[in-house]
Amino acid sequence: MDGYEWQGSLMKALAHPARLQILEVLRSDGECCVCHIENIMGQRQAYISQQLSRLREAGLVVDRREGLNVFYSLVDESISQLLEVTRQSATDLASFNGVQLSFRQLEHEESCPCTCPNCGVQDEAHAGRTSQELSQVT
């Protein structure tokens, strides 16, 4: 199968700021439910779900249902590297053009009514992943 076609499809899946930000949330917070992403990004539920659908079809994320919640995570650690390298390239190219980029890390809103294990602790400083999950990344 044509590699350039496939590679292009992968790039297309990444070619949207909302999808990049979702992937970044999954990368930094680890597996999380839709309402968590929705809350962090401050976007409508249907919108997030649409973008997650694109990422799922592209094979970049996997989902797992647990009761009412559906948890998403990166399909593979290599996606993290892909995100890092592309972000670095974007930063370099922007800097070359005299532009400085800011990748704002949005915080979890206190008002999230979701009861999933990830969002349930949202009153704490940062309800990220466990240290075990963190060690897998590094």
Add this chain to the structure above:
Amino acid sequence: MDGYEWQGSLMKALAHPARLQILEVLRSDGECCVCHIENIMGQRQAYISQQLSRLREAGLVVDRREGLNVFYSLVDESISQLLEVTRQSATDLASFNGVQLSFRQLEHEESCPCTCPNCGVQDEAHAGRTSQELSQVT
């Protein structure tokens, strides 16, 4: 300026098989003229020029005129790494789905009538870049 927007634009510039292949030609053969790319890829001149225009606007390539010919090259070595990593990710994801990708390396046709220094030696086995240019890559 929003980093995710910028990163998305970069991905969008890469989200096309013809553009990826052009970049690959520039990466492996170094600086080359439009007719060289046109010849290798077997596409119409206007089509190549359009795609080059997109890459130029995205800041991925630079052009330099020399007489009748315009020579294009990657703006920076970091683009090479970007191509490598994204290709590897595409290969991994495809393999994960039981698909094997082939990135065919098209050869320069003998019939190129162009007289630019790069294409002028097209009757030889491979009229790539000089060893000096090659060492800069590694």
Add this chain to the structure above:
DNA sequence: ATTATATATTCTGAATATTGAATAACCTAA
């Protein structure tokens, strides 16, 4: 059953991307 919560899908018009065809612009030589 009904209700509530979390998530997914479908439909739509607007915006943007793709690509062939035609043509314009640029440079050199005579």
Add this chain to the structure above:
DNA sequence: TTAGGTTATTCAATATTCAGAATATATAAT
């Protein structure tokens, strides 16, 4: 100047993507 070779742009038809609105689905509790 004209002619010829190389590259760029414009136009138009088609296809795709974007993002809001509405609705559908899945699960749990009552």
